[in-house]
Amino acid sequence: MTESSLTQKLSEIPDTALDHDVSLADLTTLRLGGRPRFTVRCATTAAAVEAIRVLDRAGQGILVVGGGSNLVVAEGDLDLVVVLLENDGVSYGQDGLIEAEAGAVWDDVVAGSVERGLGGLECLSGIPGSAGATPVQNVGAYGAEVAETLTEVLLLDRTDGSVSWAPASSLELAYRYSNLKFTGRAVVLALRMQLSTDGLSTPLRFGQLAGEAGQRRPVAQVREEVLALRRGKGMVLDDADHDTWSAGSFFTNPVVDPAVADEVQSRVRETRGAEDAERMPRWPADGGDKLSAAWLIERAGFPRGYPDEGARARLSTKHTLALTNRGSAVTGDLVALAREVRDGVRAEFGVTLVPEPVWIGVSIDA
Ligand SMILES: Cc1cc2nc3c(=O)[nH]c(=O)nc-3n(C[C@H](O)[C@H](O)[C@H](O)COP(=O)(O)OP(=O)(O)OC[C@H]3O[C@@H](n4cnc5c(N)ncnc54)[C@H](O)[C@@H]3O)c2cc1C
Known part of the structure; x- marks a missing residue:
């Protein structure tokens, strides 16, 4: 189906509105990401159902967006249609x-x-x-x-x-x-x-x-x-505070085999002393031991605000687990920081942190 027949069909659905000039940077809390083919705003549940059915039948890739607070999106032209859900009863x-x-x-x-x-x-x-x-x-x-x-x-x-x-x-x-x-x-x-x-x-x-x-x-x-x-911790959205231009916690807390948790703790003991090692957050969960990603990031050499004030993407100055856009970042800046942190924690502790948000058109793996 051509784009014009698709948009024609969608615009006939009651309670939908089409936008052609909205980018993902406008729709995400990281304020990063390129341009979709277009955006369909759906004011009712019936409109959302009908619009998504039309797009799926046409074989058009979609991205459903709510508040955009858990998304890392590539820059540039994106071959997808954003469906914005605005049914709010x-x-x-x-x-x-x-x-x-x-x-x-x-x-x-x-x-x-x-x-x-x-x-x-x-x-x-x-x-x-x-x-x-x-x-x-x-x-x-x-x-x-x-x-x-x-x-x-x-x-x-x-x-x-x-x-x-x-x-x-x-x-x-x-x-x-x-x-x-x-x-x-x-x-x-x-x-x-x-x-x-x-x-x-x-x-x-x-x-x-x-x-x-x-x-x-x-x-x-x-x-x-x-x-x-x-x-x-900068975990409530505030337009004026770049520490909240994030996707919240960027990595999940890793769940590892208890033997791996022991090794991490020994490494901390070696490099930072017994007292710090004894304080290492560690609790049984999901058949293993859950560790604190924020704690590991800090001990792997990434303090709050890393790398420095001038960086376009940096760790929040309030919480090491939030990667933030300081206002002029592009997705590549954030991805580079995410890789650096993941690789640094892996090199120090042998634990691979896994990102929590959903990535669109881009990956933490090079
Ligand atoms: C400052 C900050 C703090 C945060 N704190 C927390 C926290 O404490 N705990 C926590 O768990 N998360 C937290 N998050 C992450 C985020 O807020 C949550 O994951 C939230 O539920 C995402 O909602 P959203 O509408 O913004 O989803 P979006 O970012 O719009 O979408 C996220 C994913 O869900 C899909 N999606 C969205 N809506 C639907 C739908 N209706 N049906 C099917 N798929 C859908 C999207 O396609 C996408 O894949 C935080 C984020 C920020 C920015």
Whole structure:
């Protein structure tokens, strides 16, 4: 199908609008990335379903974008059509059931739940992006994950164009993973979450939050505390603060064999002394030991703000795990920094860090 017949077909769908002059730099929190063929904005779920069906039938590659906060995109002309989900209805039931359309701003959904005294999402306060993207990498923070409240997702299956509610278990949710991530096999159109209704948070598991482990506290207090902690780390979006021009945590925390964790700890003991080695974050998870990527990055010689003030891409000055665009970076600058950090950690500790965001048209492997 020619581009003009495709755009003609798409523009006939009610509640869609086409943009020809939007780049991925305008749509991503890293503010990096080139130009798609064009962008389709979908104001309703029906519009999104119809537009994606038309594009898939035409064999046109698409990139579904919510808040663009987990994307690293190549520069230049990109042979893809961006589908922007702007369906943003949210309903809160008396019984603690929340239904949110994919384009709803995630933190608005969380704020709405906290205002109603519903518990379960408060630790996920301040995570940028859309509700629909939260199952894609099973977003998590401060000891909580969306998997704990998510019950069902409304999926558009891109293999046959069908739309149906699927149980959360069908997504194989795990640490920063679902079977939607990197595959694009289906688009999340809406989601349902079951929250608690007694005004208290989920049992707290993260040491930096006040209170005993396992304690439940008023949801509004926990939200405020989480937001304050996140702001201190540059993990709440702020246009004026380049430390937040990022994709959040750039690498996942590596899960390694306990013997490898022992070796890492010995290496730290050798180079930095016993005291530092004893403090190494290390906890059992997913059949191995999970290590802190941020801690390893720092000990491999990459302090906050690395490499220096003049760099176009540098580590956040507030958190070593965020790679940031200081305003004039291009994707190549960020990718070079990502490679340098990954290679440096591998050379020092023998552990290969894996990026958390989704990469489009570019790869960390040269
Ligand atoms: C400052 C900052 C802090 C962050 N903190 C956290 C954190 O604490 N925890 C955490 O887990 N993440 C965090 N992130 C990462 C990011 O915010 C989350 O992954 C978020 O869920 C991405 O949502 P989005 O709408 O921006 O997705 P996008 O970046 O637009 O898309 C990401 C991927 O999901 C796909 N996608 C988007 N919407 C849909 C949909 N409806 N259906 C199917 N696929 C879809 C896209 O095609 C793409 O592959 C942070 C990011 C930033 C910038």
